[in-house]
Amino acid sequence: MNCLDYRRVLLTGSGESGEMLRHRPGCVACSELQREHLAFEADLRRALEVPVADGLSERLAAAVRGPATARPDRRRFLAAAAVAAGAIGIGLYAWRGRDDPMAMACIDFVMKDEAKSIMMGAMPRAEAERMLADTLPLARIERVGRIMHIAPCPLGEGTAYHVILMVPQDKVTLLVMPDTPMARPGRAVQHGMYASVVAAGRGSVGVVGASAAVVDSVAGALRA
Numbered sequence: 001m002n003c004l005d006y007r008r009v010l011l012t013g014s015g016e017s018g019e020m021l022r023h024r025p026g027c028v029a030c031s032e033l034q035r036e037h038l039a040f041e042a043d044l045r046r047a048l049e050v051p052v053a054d055g056l057s058e059r060l061a062a063a064v065r066g067p068a069t070a071r072p073d074r075r076r077f078l079a080a081a082a083v084a085a086g087a088i089g090i091g092l093y094a095w096r097g098r099d100d101p102m103a104m105a106c107i108d109f110v111m112k113d114e115a116k117s118i119m120m121g122a123m124p125r126a127e128a129e130r131m132l133a134d135t136l137p138l139a140r141i142e143r144v145g146r147i148m149h150i151a152p153c154p155l156g157e158g159t160a161y162h163v164i165l166m167v168p169q170d171k172v173t174l175l176v177m178p179d180t181p182m183a184r185p186g187r188a189v190q191h192g193m194y195a196s197v198v199a200a201g202r203g204s205v206g207v208v209g210a211s212a213a214v215v216d217s218v219a220g221a222l223r224a
């Protein structure tokens, strides 16, 4: 088990395997990540238990209903990860050394500000629909996955709409930036996370997740 494998599995929320438990005590970086991850998950659980506006609350409730629904998702993810292992070997090559500044800012947001955004609460759906209509309509996002949270957040010079999206394989974060047009697609890899920024309407959208393959497929689906 190496650090990348450790991070990838930890960030899927599957818990630590025996191999991971043997790796962590000898590794400062992974110990640190595990501490941050536990704290984040605890914040996230607390935040998701608070009632939020509009129909989002039912969807949040469905998402945290418990192990009965969580486990099949996890098994599907692990099965998909095993099947994709060969493809990821190739896919990862395309990600190596990527450090686009906007994509890096998206990863930074997930590390530092995601929990805060969730705790501040979701925006009303009607408002989200209006704000994103010209950039990335909610209907298009919902063809890709289930929206668990959406709220406006400061990012760089402008405002990003922070979306937590459950897709069949994983949970990903979207940062929809209506006022940030992009010259060319950007990617970044940091803290065991992958970010891809692609054009959306006159603006752009960043996709962040723990799996390169999932981030690529979500970015592709949103662009199409």
Ligand SMILES: [Zn+2]
Residues within 6 Å of the ligand: 002, 003, 004, 006, 023, 027, 028, 029, 030
């Ligand atoms: Zn390690």
